[in-house]
Amino acid sequence: MSTFLSLSKAMALGLLRDKAAVFFTLLFPLMFLLLFGALFKDAGPAQGTVVQIGRVQVLDELPADARKALSDVLKIEKSKDREQALEDVRKGDVDAAVWQNGDTVEVRYSATDAVASGTITQVLGSVVDKANVAATGQPPAFRLALDRVEDKSLQAIQFFTPGLLGWAVAMGGVVGSAIGLVNWRKKRILRRLWLSPVSPVPVVSARIGVSLLLAFAQTAIFILVATLPYYGLKLTGDWWLVLPLVACGTLAFLSIGLLIGALAKSEEAANGIAQIIILPMAFLSGAFFPLEGAPGWVEKVSSVMPLRHLVTAMEDVLSRGGGWGEALPAMGWMLAFAAVFTALAGKLFRWDAA
């Protein structure tokens, strides 16, 4: 036990005193969270811009409250030059042009941004419909009652917190163990331990313990920051499941790191190989942007990666009401991955640098 504790302390101090390691595993990913969280905070549906040419009765005679509601989705600019307006639509500078031709409201839009043009045509359509109903002088036969339900769509912070946290945990686990192993081999500490009466158990558990501690520290900091009112992450039910998820992810990343450490000859090489693996893995795992709409092969490749499972499962349990059902399969996959890669690293393990 005292061997385990003192080795853990030695490793933890070595890590904390390595300013570059602290920066890249803790502060660097956190900076991304602070930045992305702020940049994409209010990224709701984009407001469309419509150019109105001349008088358009249905728009001009809108009651004040309806006009205000409309201005949430549409920005209406007035112009007299129809040709210029149409040219702006073609260039994509504005989303649509609208004018009145007798009783017909003419709308011209470009299909470049399908979402924006869809929104605009529908909004203008409903404005015209309402005006038609009002013109009959009858109360509407049907009414649409709208009310918001609890928002289950993914907001930016709900997406960036698990994604960037997963990336941070991957960096901490892979880089730390890869460089650590190379360093211990080069400095002959591995040999020195072999010639001391310790069993491998406290050595390996100290390494795992320190990595887990680091990963939990990253998790705590990320969640604290994300739940600040400014960023507004709302945790749901079983959010604490991120802890076992992060733990299993750490084991998987440690195993990748050990494999790199077994192959690399210098700390620099270990760090380089680690980054070459982590960065593409992070992109393919949807750590930086969502994978929806990615081609099928990306989906296939990423489903092998432990980071993909970690990010997706954390997304589910943190703020979307997910529970064991989402967490367990991910944990199982990450542990299996860890077992395979640890076995591989064990095969390639070398005591000496030569």
Added chain:
Amino acid sequence: MTIAINAQGLRKRYGDVQAVDGVDLEVAEGEFFGILGPNGAGKTTTMEMIEGLREPDEGSAELLGVKSWPRDRGLLRRIGVQLQASAFFEKLTAREQIHTFGSLYGVSPERADEMLATVGLTDKAGTREDKLSGGQAQRLSIACALVHDPELVFLDEPTTGLDPQARRNLWDLLREINDAGRTVVLTTHYMDEAETLCDRVAVMDAGKVLKVGPPRELIAELGVESLEDVFLRLTGREYRE
């Protein structure tokens, strides 16, 4: 005489190179023994097989009556090994290093601090390993090898790269260790060092032991001036790798 080391017929091959080619060595308890030889003579491989760091292809080594391969944790408690001066944990201070190494042997921090004082590093206790001078790093690594009070100590070129003051200083320390009843085995390139410190030396080349004996007897036997002459007479003058 009780035997501390008994190595018989040690052989080790790396690819095409026969690094050690049939080495027999006996070292008595309490003896100060030196293994000498040019670069590539097989000194380090011989030491590593005796320590139990590598498995011999042939032959075996007994330390204090126990086979050193396979790894025997009971035996490892009784021997101390200094591999090289840089075998330290990254970014730890001198005190943290020796506490960590001490804990591997169940040695208390207080006892470890005493060891630091024995090698004269108390005022460098808070200095990180990479900020120690060559002599201080050597003394620290020897302290780490001695922290658990071993009966048998192995030192690999403990004075390489030190200035004359630091070397003399270290010699005194090594003598004290030996005077305290411990068996000391070291490898070195410095013949003056071996001549002053060692009770007996083994001169190796090409994986074989060429001669074993007390430095004075070897000098007398070959009718030369110094141990350096003995060494050059036995191993020749051409450049080594």
